[in-house]
Amino acid sequence: MANVQDSSNDNSSDDDDDDEDEEEDPMEESLVNLVGNTIKELAPAAQVLCRKQIILSKLGRMGIFRVVDLQTIMDADIQMVVAALSPTPLLFAFKLKQAVTALLAGAERQSTSSQFSPAGAASTGGAASTAGAASTAGATSPANATSPAGTTPGSGAFQTPPINVAPAATPSPSTSVIATVKIGPQTYIGAHQFTVTVTTSFAELLRLAISGKSEVDRAKLEGLPVKVETFTGPQHLSTHKADASLSALVTDSISLGYRHIVFTHALPAQKPAARPSNSAFERMMGLGLPDRETAADEAELSFDQRLYNWLVDVCEEQGLGVRGDEKKESISTGDIERYLTATLERIVRVSNDDKCKVPTGEPGNPVGTNVRPMAAGVALKSVRLLAMDHSWHRASITPTVTLLSDVAHGFETGNWRHGQLVVSIKDSVLEPSSAFRNAAELATTVLAACAKPIILDKRTDGGPEQNTTFGSVQLADVALWKKTGADLCIHQRPAADNSWINEVEGCMPLLNLGMQHQATERLRMDPKFEDLFANEGSMSAVRAKIDSIEDASERQAAEAAWLASLHGSGGPIELLQQRFGRLVYTDRTLKIQPVATSAEIAAMHALVSGIDASWRPEMTTKPALLKLEKLQRFLEKHTIRDKYIVCVFKCGDPDCEFGCGPLRMPRAAFDELIGNRLKAKCKI
Ligand SMILES: [Zn+2]
Incomplete structure (x- = not known):
C-alpha cells in the first residue's frame, strides 16, 4: 500500500x-x-x-x-x-x-x-x-x-480457500485498516489507511495515527481516556460494531472483519453552565452547583476547587461530619457524589397518615377486620362462622403509618414512594390521634432514621390532628422542629380530595393484605372492670366512663385495664403487629414502632411552653394563642403558616431570644432557602 x-x-x-x-x-x-x-x-x-x-x-x-x-x-x-x-x-x-x-x-x-x-512475499516490505x-x-x-476484500496480498483472510498458500493459522505479516481519531464528537484525524503487522496493538495504531501532530498536542491527547470501537464498514454505514481495548491486537479484529477503527478521546472536563434547578439539595446549598438532577447525562461534572474546599470548611465548622483533611488538590466526581450522598442522608422526608380504624370484638366474640378480597362474605351453611360482623363492637385499633422516603432515590427518579414503612398500632379509645401524639411519634421515627437532620419534610393529610390552620397542629410542628433540631421543618397537606398526593396512601393496600381474613377481639379484663364497662356501647361512652371516675388511682387502674385488654400479650394489637411485621415494602420489612407514651407527649408540650411559659396544652384556639405575646413573637420570626403548609425554621440569629440554636446547613444555603425569601416577603 x-x-x-x-x-x-x-x-x-x-x-x-x-x-x-x-x-x-x-x-x-x-x-x-x-x-x-x-x-x-x-x-x-x-x-x-x-x-x-x-x-x-x-x-x-x-x-x-x-x-x-x-x-x-x-x-x-x-x-x-x-x-x-x-x-x-x-x-x-x-x-x-x-x-x-x-x-x-x-x-x-x-x-x-x-x-x-506468491504475492504475499512481495508485500512484506510494505x-x-x-x-x-x-x-x-x-x-x-x-x-x-481491486481485491473485493481489499486486503494486501497474502493476507488470505477474505480469499477463497487456498490450497498451496501458507496455512490459515499463520496470520499475514501485514495488512491495512482505516482509522479515525476523534475528540468527543469532533473528528480530530479523519479516516486514514494504516498498515499494521500481526503484533500491532490498538495503542500502537493510535500512536501511529497521531504521530503527525505536534508533541504538545500528543501529550494533551495522552492525558485523555480513549475508547476504541471497531466497525465492519465506515462508521456511518456499518451495522456491526464492537468495542476493543487498547492492548488488543488489531489483526484479531481484522480477522473478524472489523477493519474500520475509531478512537474516541473523552472530551476534557468542562464546567457545565449553571442551570436553574428544583433540586432541594441545590437550593439548600444555594450555590448553583450542577448535580445529578440537572447535569446532562454525558456532561462531565467538574467543580471549582476553591468552592469545594470552602464547602468543606463551612461544613467542618458547623459539625456537618466533613473533615478538613477531605480538602482536595483536585476534585473528582466521586468526591462530590460522596459529599452529596452524605448530605442527602440528612434530609428526612416523611409521609404520614392514619389507616382506617380496625374494629375489635369483645372477648369471645371476634369481629372481622372487614378486609376481604371481596366486599361480601359468602359461606356454606355447614361452615361455622368464627367472626362477627364488623358492626358489633365498641373497641377499635388505629394503625398510624409513616413512610420514610429514600431521599436520594426520590431525587434521582422523582418517585418518593420508595422507602421504609413504620407503623404504630394504638387503641382508638385511649390513644386517639392528636397533633402532639403525632409529633411525638414522628420525632421518634425521624431521629431513629437520622440523628441530626438538616431539613425535615413532612407530608400528611386527614383529620384535625393534621389541619395546618389549627393552632394545635402549628404548635405540634414547632415541637417536632425543636425536638429534631432541624434547621427547617416543612409540613405540607394536600387540599381536600387530594389525599392521593400523600405518598403513604399508596402503601395502605399492603397493610390490607396483612389484615385479610383476620378477626380481632380484645382480651378479657378483670371482672371488676368488665362490669364497669358492661353498658358502655361506644368508644366515647368508654372514654366518658373513665373520665367520670373521681378517684385518680381508680381512674388510672381502669385506663390501664382497658389498654391491657388491647395491648396485652396475645391481644389484638400484638396480632396485628405480627401480621404487619411480616410485610415487606420496597425490599424492607415494615418496622413496628411503639405508641408514644403520655410522658413523651408531655415532653413535646414542654418544648412549646419552653418558648412561652404561659402556654398550656389546652390553649389551641386562635384567640387564646393571640393573647400569648411571647409565643406570637416566636411564631412571627420562626414560622410561615398557611392553609396547606406550616414551615418552622431557625432564625439564624446567634443572639435569638428563644435560643433556636446554630444552623446545621451552611449560611449561604440558609440565606438562599429561608433568609432571602423572608426578606423578599415571599410566603414560601
Ligand atoms: Zn431564633
Whole structure:
C-alpha cells in the first residue's frame, strides 16, 4: 500500500485540497484511476465540472479509500454519495457506480485465477514501513488492488480457500485498516489507511495515527481516556460494531472483519453552565452547583476547587461530619457524589397518615377486620362462622403509618414512594390521634432514621390532628422542629380530595393484605372492670366512663385495664403487629414502632411552653394563642403558616431570644432557602 500512497502524493501535487493531514494519501490507486477514467468517459461539458482531486478528497472524507468501500457505500445509499460529491454533476456518480460494479466483477474473475501467486512475499516490505519505502510489486498487481476484500496480498483472510498458500493459522505479516481519531464528537484525524503487522496493538495504531501532530498536542491527547470501537464498514454505514481495548491486537479484529477503527478521546472536563434547578439539595446549598438532577447525562461534572474546599470548611465548622483533611488538590466526581450522598442522608422526608380504624370484638366474640378480597362474605351453611360482623363492637385499633422516603432515590427518579414503612398500632379509645401524639411519634421515627437532620419534610393529610390552620397542629410542628433540631421543618397537606398526593396512601393496600381474613377481639379484663364497662356501647361512652371516675388511682387502674385488654400479650394489637411485621415494602420489612407514651407527649408540650411559659396544652384556639405575646413573637420570626403548609425554621440569629440554636446547613444555603425569601416577603 505504501507505494500507492507515494504515487498518489505525486499526483496530488498539482491540485491541492484543504486536507490538513497531508503527509500520506492512502487512496487506493485503482480507485484514483477509476475516478479519473470515469471523468474521461463524460461529455467534455461535464468533465469541466468534475475535478478529480476534489472528488477524491470528498470520497476520503466519507471514509472511502478503496474500490470496495465505494461499492459498499454506493450500494447502500447512492444518494448520499451524490450529495457528498455536490456540486459534481449527478451523472458522474451514476457512471462511477457502473464503473465500480464492472471493475469488481472483472477483478473477481482475475483474483480466482491469481490466488496462487506468491504475492504475499512481495508485500512484506510494505509491512515494515508506513513511510512508503516499500516494494511496489504487491500494490501494482491488479488482483491485489481491486481485491473485493481489499486486503494486501497474502493476507488470505477474505480469499477463497487456498490450497498451496501458507496455512490459515499463520496470520499475514501485514495488512491495512482505516482509522479515525476523534475528540468527543469532533473528528480530530479523519479516516486514514494504516498498515499494521500481526503484533500491532490498538495503542500502537493510535500512536501511529497521531504521530503527525505536534508533541504538545500528543501529550494533551495522552492525558485523555480513549475508547476504541471497531466497525465492519465506515462508521456511518456499518451495522456491526464492537468495542476493543487498547492492548488488543488489531489483526484479531481484522480477522473478524472489523477493519474500520475509531478512537474516541473523552472530551476534557468542562464546567457545565449553571442551570436553574428544583433540586432541594441545590437550593439548600444555594450555590448553583450542577448535580445529578440537572447535569446532562454525558456532561462531565467538574467543580471549582476553591468552592469545594470552602464547602468543606463551612461544613467542618458547623459539625456537618466533613473533615478538613477531605480538602482536595483536585476534585473528582466521586468526591462530590460522596459529599452529596452524605448530605442527602440528612434530609428526612416523611409521609404520614392514619389507616382506617380496625374494629375489635369483645372477648369471645371476634369481629372481622372487614378486609376481604371481596366486599361480601359468602359461606356454606355447614361452615361455622368464627367472626362477627364488623358492626358489633365498641373497641377499635388505629394503625398510624409513616413512610420514610429514600431521599436520594426520590431525587434521582422523582418517585418518593420508595422507602421504609413504620407503623404504630394504638387503641382508638385511649390513644386517639392528636397533633402532639403525632409529633411525638414522628420525632421518634425521624431521629431513629437520622440523628441530626438538616431539613425535615413532612407530608400528611386527614383529620384535625393534621389541619395546618389549627393552632394545635402549628404548635405540634414547632415541637417536632425543636425536638429534631432541624434547621427547617416543612409540613405540607394536600387540599381536600387530594389525599392521593400523600405518598403513604399508596402503601395502605399492603397493610390490607396483612389484615385479610383476620378477626380481632380484645382480651378479657378483670371482672371488676368488665362490669364497669358492661353498658358502655361506644368508644366515647368508654372514654366518658373513665373520665367520670373521681378517684385518680381508680381512674388510672381502669385506663390501664382497658389498654391491657388491647395491648396485652396475645391481644389484638400484638396480632396485628405480627401480621404487619411480616410485610415487606420496597425490599424492607415494615418496622413496628411503639405508641408514644403520655410522658413523651408531655415532653413535646414542654418544648412549646419552653418558648412561652404561659402556654398550656389546652390553649389551641386562635384567640387564646393571640393573647400569648411571647409565643406570637416566636411564631412571627420562626414560622410561615398557611392553609396547606406550616414551615418552622431557625432564625439564624446567634443572639435569638428563644435560643433556636446554630444552623446545621451552611449560611449561604440558609440565606438562599429561608433568609432571602423572608426578606423578599415571599410566603414560601
Ligand atoms: Zn431564633
